[in-house]
Amino acid sequence: MTSQECVTNPRLFTFVGGTTGLWRITSVKAVVGESLAATQRLDIINGTILLAPDGAQWVLRGVTSNERYATRAEKSLMVAKQTALGRPDATCAALIPIRKNAQWWGLTQDERRAIFEDRSRHVQIGVRFLPAVARRLHHCRDLEGGEPFDFVTLFDYAPADSAAFEEMVAELRASEEWKFVDREVDIRMIRDGV
Numbered sequence: 001m002t003s004q005e006c007v008t009n010p011r012l013f014t015f016v017g018g019t020t021g022l023w024r025i026t027s028v029k030a031v032v033g034e035s036l037a038a039t040q041r042l043d044i045i046n047g048t049i050l051l052a053p054d055g056a057q058w059v060l061r062g063v064t065s066n067e068r069y070a071t072r073a074e075k076s077l078m079v080a081k082q083t084a085l086g087r088p089d090a091t092c093a094a095l096i097p098i099r100k101n102a103q104w105w106g107l108t109q110d111e112r113r114a115i116f117e118d119r120s121r122h123v124q125i126g127v128r129f130l131p132a133v134a135r136r137l138h139h140c141r142d143l144e145g146g147e148p149f150d151f152v153t154l155f156d157y158a159p160a161d162s163a164a165f166e167e168m169v170a171e172l173r174a175s176e177e178w179k180f181v182d183r184e185v186d187i188r189m190i191r192d193g194v
């Protein structure tokens with residue numbers, strides 16, 4: 001391989017908050033910690049970009065990965081119920097970047113799993129909202145260059161399921177797991193005219 005070659009991870013996604021993209025941003029709210037600039041649109045690119053496009057206010061990146069916490073039973077249940085992003089009627093979306101604190105990252109895997117599921121019931125809460133809500137989890141923590149968040153979470157749903165989506169995020173945010181979240185921005189979007 002020469003130094004000119006650029007290997008792109010097919011699991012890498014780039015999220016550009018700016019003036020272009022399928023999604024029209026309707027609100028940007030800091031849940032905890034510093035917000036992100038409110039922009040007009042979100043562009044989601046499967047891959048990397050060499051230069052931020054004109055009008056971009058922020059660029060986030062993350063990779064999809066294998067599960068860390070889900071058990072076989074939980075995974076099988078989700079696989080049976082879930083749908084992929086991009087259904088024609090799923091015209092509402094949420095992009096929620098999240099950072100967890102040093103205390104969380106200092107825990108061991110078994111300690112984190114105990115908080116994540118045994119005490120916070122993350123999967124148990126989430127599966128109730130499948131298949132109405134489709135989701136994709138992106139990990140950012142180990143990317144080179146220092147990303148501002150540990151995760152970028154992306155969800156889409158039909159307008160009729162908006163109330164259910166609010167119920168789910170409220171339940172998750174009230175859980176013990178969320179005590180370790182030290183930065184979270186909730187970005188809501190709609191897809192119009194496409």
Ligand code: HEM
Nearest residue numbers: 066067068069070096098123126127129133135151153169
């Ligand atoms: C649609 C319903 C949901 C389901 C079924 C669900 C399921 C899951 C599962 C199974 C994992 C663990 C993956 C693994 O084993 O590594 C996970 C991780 C995660 N989810 Fe959810 N989730 C849902 C909704 C949400 C929402 C609404 C948020 C944000 C507000 C969220 C934020 C996260 C984050 C940040 C992680 C990574 C946690 C970590 O590794 O420390 N999830 N989710």
